[in-house]
Amino acid sequence: MSHDRTDDRTGALGRRDVLGLFGGATALTLLAPGEAPAQPIRSSARIVILGAGAAGTALANRLSERLDGAQITIVDPRVRHYYQPGFTLIGAGLKPANYSVSATSDWLPRGIAWIEEGAAEIDATAKTVTTTGGQSLDYDYLVVATGLKLDFDAIEGFSMDLVGTNGIGAVYAGPEQAAASWAEMDRFTSEGGQALFYRPATGMKCAGAPLKYTLLTDDTARRKGTRDNVRITYAAHSGSLFGVPIVNEKVRMVFERQEIDVVHNHVLRAIDPGAKTATFDTPEGQETYDFDFTNVIPPMRAPDVVRFNSDLSWQDGPLAADGWAEVDKHTLRHGRYPEVFAVGDIAGVPKGKTAASVKWQVPVVEDQIVSLIAGTEPTERYDGYTSCPLITRVGRAMLIEFDYNNNLVPSFPGVIAPLEELWISWLMKEVALKATYNAMLRGKA
Amino acid sequence: MQELTFETMFAVFQEMFGAGLFWAMVIAALVVTMAYLYVLIRDRAVSWRKFLWAQLSMPVGAVVAVIFVQRITHSQFRDLGGPIDWLVLLGVAALGAVGAAILVYTVESLIWRRSHDEVS
Numbered sequence: 001m002s003h004d005r006t007d008d009r010t011g012a013l014g015r016r017d018v019l020g021l022f023g024g025a026t027a028l029t030l031l032a033p034g035e036a037p038a039q040p041i042r043s044s045a046r047i048v049i050l051g052a053g054a055a056g057t058a059l060a061n062r063l064s065e066r067l068d069g070a071q072i073t074i075v076d077p078r079v080r081h082y083y084q085p086g087f088t089l090i091g092a093g094l095k096p097a098n099y100s101v102s103a104t105s106d107w108l109p110r111g112i113a114w115i116e117e118g119a120a121e122i123d124a125t126a127k128t129v130t131t132t133g134g135q136s137l138d139y140d141y142l143v144v145a146t147g148l149k150l151d152f153d154a155i156e157g158f159s160m161d162l163v164g165t166n167g168i169g170a171v172y173a174g175p176e177q178a179a180a181s182w183a184e185m186d187r188f189t190s191e192g193g194q195a196l197f198y199r200p201a202t203g204m205k206c207a208g209a210p211l212k213y214t215l216l217t218d219d220t221a222r223r224k225g226t227r228d229n230v231r232i233t234y235a236a237h238s239g240s241l242f243g244v245p246i247v248n249e250k251v252r253m254v255f256e257r258q259e260i261d262v263v264h265n266h267v268l269r270a271i272d273p274g275a276k277t278a279t280f281d282t283p284e285g286q287e288t289y290d291f292d293f294t295n296v297i298p299p300m301r302a303p304d305v306v307r308f309n310s311d312l313s314w315q316d317g318p319l320a321a322d323g324w325a326e327v328d329k330h331t332l333r334h335g336r337y338p339e340v341f342a343v344g345d346i347a348g349v350p351k352g353k354t355a356a357s358v359k360w361q362v363p364v365v366e367d368q369i370v371s372l373i374a375g376t377e378p379t380e381r382y383d384g385y386t387s388c389p390l391i392t393r394v395g396r397a398m399l400i401e402f403d404y405n406n407n408l409v410p411s412f413p414g415v416i417a418p419l420e421e422l423w424i425s426w427l428m429k430e431v432a433l434k435a436t437y438n439a440m441l442r443g444k445a
Numbered sequence: 446m447q448e449l450t451f452e453t454m455f456a457v458f459q460e461m462f463g464a465g466l467f468w469a470m471v472i473a474a475l476v477v478t479m480a481y482l483y484v485l486i487r488d489r490a491v492s493w494r495k496f497l498w499a500q501l502s503m504p505v506g507a508v509v510a511v512i513f514v515q516r517i518t519h520s521q522f523r524d525l526g527g528p529i530d531w532l533v534l535l536g537v538a539a540l541g542a543v544g545a546a547i548l549v550y551t552v553e554s555l556i557w558r559r560s561h562d563e564v565s
């Protein structure tokens with residue numbers, strides 16, 4: 001940093017500082033394949049994208065850069081775009097509800113059509129999608145990016161209007177519900193009592209989020225000096241706390257240190273808001289626990305359009321029951337309908353239900369479609385990259401990144417230790433993640 | 446993270462401080478840098494007396510920068526968890542120190558523009 005002391009000092013230092021913060025090995029991939037702004041390919045293909053969330057929007061932007069003349073149609077009834085990783089920060093009282101909200105239209109590229117309706121039915125043989133408004137859309141390529149369905153109806157006794165009352169939170173449900181969860185968590189950590197956390201037994205987005213919220217509740221109580229009056233129980237759905245063994249072991253240690261009680265093989269079945277109890281299915285039968293605060297996280301499944309009104313779900317295997325789209329785990333191309341792809345949470349692959357995964361999946365689908373159109377061989381593969389900055393308290397997190405093989409795949413090897421609770425990892429979650437996400441939506445990251 | 450482009454970094458900073466504060470800081474940095482270059486060219490030499498004051502401002506700049514970053518990120522000193530955290534903290538402090546030094550030097554030079562006596 002000794003050169004050019006007078007010239008553009010802020011710029012030079014600022015840039016380096018960022019490289020130090022967010023760069024590391026990542027900077028080396030600047031020239032990675034897919035980056036080269038190739039000449040757009042002429043095409044008249046009709047491409048229909050279902051869902052304008054993280055994956056659908058990013059893909060729409062990238063495809064419209066790569067293709068010239070293609071008819072791209074995106075279908076999504078939701079006018080508000082949600083930056084969902086922010087829900088955790090809203091639920092911890094660190095950000096207001098509007099932190100996660102923007103307009104869907106703000107992110108969509110020019111020159112594509114947005115149909116503000118839901119997809120109601122997909123006929124993959126006839127290659128048409130029918131919308132909730134009755135429109136019929138023919139496609140040459142279909143990208144399913146509908147995210148997943150939070151199946152709150154599966155929890156007996158729960159209804160959305162309970163959130164923010166009776167000690168009931170639901171950080172997953174949306175930005176307003178996350179804010180209402182904070183109000184309850186704030187009250188609870190002042191008054192004391194029993195907090196009860198858990199996760200569903202289905203596949204889920206950001207499997208670290210239930211753990212983070214447990215630890216954030218612990219931290220909030222400690223900051224208020226009320227931790228002695230607070231009991232925290234985490235009811236794991238299986239025999240472990242996290243699917244990646246090496247991470248599981250670390251989380252177990254952190255929970256032990258923070259005096260969080262853990263029970264295993266508990267799956268939430270019902271809540272009773274009046275009695276403030278939650279009932280779980282366990283191998284020993286149903287068990288009921290008291291709570292003064294809880295974060296309801298429901299089972300997550302493929303949205304109905306895919307699960308019930310299409311032939312795109314897995315027909316057997318572990319991903320069939322919840323209707324996840326049957327795609328190859330490396331190419332994200334459908335197993336039986338080669339012009340169909342699934343990207344994001346809906347993809348029936350063993351890992352990867354995070355926004356960080358979307359960032360790695362989208363270029364793969366882009367490469368597949370552009371190659372099909374251009375008649376070339378696709379080269380990109382998705383290896384299951386999943387990332388989850390596991391907050392252990394306000395100010396510290398672990399930057400956990402892994403792949404299909406449960407290997408840790410740190411972006412900054414030797415610089416940011418994945419299993420260490422670090423301030424820099426917190427900085428990434430709190431300040432860098434949303435910016436990176438936004439850049440991804442625009443197809444720039 | 447997969448790729449790091451200038452655009453991404455730009456977006457990161459804008460997000461970090463909010464668009465208003467971000468641009469205010471960019472403009473302030475540009476103005477101070479230009480004023481600094483201006484006094485260097487005008488005086489054709491570094492004034493060591495002014496530089497002494499500038500140096501004295503460095504610790505203040507370092508502390509202010511650290512506190513600023515901590516406030517923006519809901520963090521405290523107790524959150525430092527490993528060597529990389531200390532490096533980031535030192536980086537922030539160094540930026541603050543250098544920034545303060547340039548600022549003080551420039552302001553001094555602009556205010557006491559007639560103090561040519563000390564320039565040999």
Ligand SMILES: Cc1cc2nc3c(=O)[nH]c(=O)nc-3n(C[C@H](O)[C@H](O)[C@H](O)COP(=O)(O)OP(=O)(O)OC[C@H]3O[C@@H](n4cnc5c(N)ncnc54)[C@H](O)[C@@H]3O)c2cc1C
Nearest residue numbers: 051053054055084085118119146147206344345354355356
């Ligand atoms: C509390 C919480 C914390 C999280 N934390 C992190 C984190 O720290 N890091 C991280 O990387 N990820 C995190 N995630 C996960 C991340 O937000 C998701 O993985 C990501 O948004 C998935 O993108 P997607 O496009 O597949 O789905 P979404 O972004 O959910 O978008 C799906 C879109 O499809 C639309 N849609 C649904 N059904 C239909 C239909 N029938 N027709 C048309 N459109 C439809 C929806 O309206 C929506 O706009 C978190 C999520 C939550 C809820």
